[in-house]
Each structure stands twice: as C-alpha cells, then as structure tokens.
Amino acid sequence: MDIRDGKIVKGINFLDIKEVGDPVEQGAYYAQQGADELVYLDITATNENRKIFLSLVREIAQTINIPFTVGGGISTIDDVSALLDTGADKVSINSAAIKNPELITALAHRFGSQCIVIAMDIKNEQDNWFVYLNGGKIKTSLQASTWAKEAEELGAGEILLTSMNNDGTKNGFANDVTRTISQQLHIPIIASGGAGTMQHFADAFTVGKADAALAASVFHYKEIEIPVLKKFLATNNIPVRI
Numbered sequence: 232m233d234i235r236d237g238k239i240v241k242g243i244n245f246l247d248i249k250e251v252g253d254p255v256e257q258g259a260y261y262a263q264q265g266a267d268e269l270v271y272l273d274i275t276a277t278n279e280n281r282k283i284f285l286s287l288v289r290e291i292a293q294t295i296n297i298p299f300t301v302g303g304g305i306s307t308i309d310d311v312s313a314l315l316d317t318g319a320d321k322v323s324i325n326s327a328a329i330k331n332p333e334l335i336t337a338l339a340h341r342f343g344s345q346c347i348v349i350a351m352d353i354k355n356e357q358d359n360w361f362v363y364l365n366g367g368k369i370k371t372s373l374q375a376s377t378w379a380k381e382a383e384e385l386g387a388g389e390i391l392l393t394s395m396n397n398d399g400t401k402n403g404f405a406n407d408v409t410r411t412i413s414q415q416l417h418i419p420i421i422a423s424g425g426a427g428t429m430q431h432f433a434d435a436f437t438v439g440k441a442d443a444a445l446a447a448s449v450f451h452y453k454e455i456e457i458p459v460l461k462k463f464l465a466t467n468n469i470p471v472r473i
Contacts, residue, residue: 232257232258268297298320299319321345340386359374391423399424404426409435413440436464
C-alpha cells in the first residue's frame with residue numbers, strides 16, 4: 232500500500248497518482264482475507280524530507296494481526312528503532328541505503344537482517360535495469376543486479392524489487408530481471424509491479440523465481456480476491472499458506 236497524506240494511493244509507472252482508500256481499514260480487510268504480509272510505503276516522505284507518520288504505524292499495529300513492513304523517509308538507526316517499537320515488523324529502506332550503504336550493515340547488526348528489507352525501484356532502459364532514488368524520480372548509475380548483490384552482502388534480509396516499467400500496467404511482473412537477481416542471491420526476493428491476473432502471480436514464482444509477490448491495484452479494486460488467488464496457486468502446485 233503506497234501512502235500519501237495518510238491515504239492509500241496508486242498510479243501507473245509511478246505517475247498519475249490517485250487516492251484509493253484508508254490504510255488501516257484496508258489493512259484489516261486484507262488481513263481478514265488471508266494476506267500473508269502487508270507493505271506500507273510512504274511515497275513522498277523522502278522527497279519531502281520528513282519522517283514517516285508513527286501515529287499511523289501505531290494504529291495499523293493495533294488493528295491488524297499479520298506482519299507488516301513500513302518504508303519511506305527512513306535514514307537512521309533511530310528511525311528504525313522508533314518504527315519497530317511502534318509495532319512494525321520490518322522496515323523497507325531505499326534511497327538512504329544507496330546514499331549510505333553502511334547503514335544496511337549497521338541496521339542488520341542492531342536489529343537483525345530478518346527485519347531489514349531493501350526496496351529497489353528499477354527501470355529498464357536500453358536493456359539495462361537501473362536503480363532509481365526518491366520514489367522513482369532520480370536515476371542512478373547502479374545496475375539492479377549489482378546493487379541487489381551488494382545489499383545482500385551488507386546484511387539485507389530481503390529485496391523488494393519493483394519494476395517501474397511494469398508498475399500499474401497489469402501486464403505481468405518483470406520476470407526476467409526478477410529471475411536473474413533471485414538466482415544470484417540467497418535471500419528472499421519479493422516481485423512487485425505489474426500484477427493483473429492470477430496467472431501473473433504464478434509466473435512470478437515459476438518463471439521469475441520470486442519468493443513472494445506484491446500487488447496493489449488488483450486487490451484495491453477487488454479484481455482478484457486473495458482466497459481465490461491462493462487456491463489457484465495451490466492448484467498449480469505453488470506452496471501457499473491457505
């Protein structure tokens with residue numbers, strides 16, 4: 232769930248952002264539906280140079296009973312400590328980790344790799360996948376596979392891999408780059424960006440070799456129901472928690 236001004240929003244290719252709901256109410260609904268985990272990303276915190284809303288995180292923690300990850304505007308050990316103390320199970324770091332890679336190691340040593348998720352917003356340009364900063368607004372020279380490997384070596388526990396090309400298109404996940412990175416690393420890879428059908432999820436696991444799949448639009452607009460999706464995956468011999 233992408234959060235802006237306390238509301239869930241969604242766009243296409245990181246543009247044309249629209250409000251779609253309340254993060255606490257939606258979180259409770261998804262937990263009841265059988266989602267395994269939730270991811271809340273404050274998409275403007277970094278650009279606005281502010282911290283994520285702890286009050287919202289606290290309310291979410293008091294409402295839902297499944298693990299949730301929080302990201303956006305996290306840049307220090309104190310930021311992570313506050314979020315975990317408030318109730319988050321994991322934190323997602325993107326821009327701050329690229330600007331200060333040693334932060335990954337410091338956080339892993341302090342809190343454990345299991346709760347440190349490195350979010351990567353990546354874009355394919357002339358057959359190269361580049362990493363972007365500040366919610367997809369600033370291009371870096373980093374190649375996706377190179378940065379993912381470095382993040383793992385520094386102590387990251389998971390990679391949240393979002394394809395900006397696929398985001399919101401509902402044309403399927405970026406399985407080629409997901410597979411490449413998944414086969415290089417030993418930590419879980421979460422595929423993100425492009426889910427439109429139940430088969431897309433199956434492909435993310437079988438073709439993309441992802442360990443988890445994240446989606447927004449198809450769930451926000453109830454185009455796919457989580458219990459139906461899980462049964463579909465199980466029927467296709469993909470292990471899921473029913």
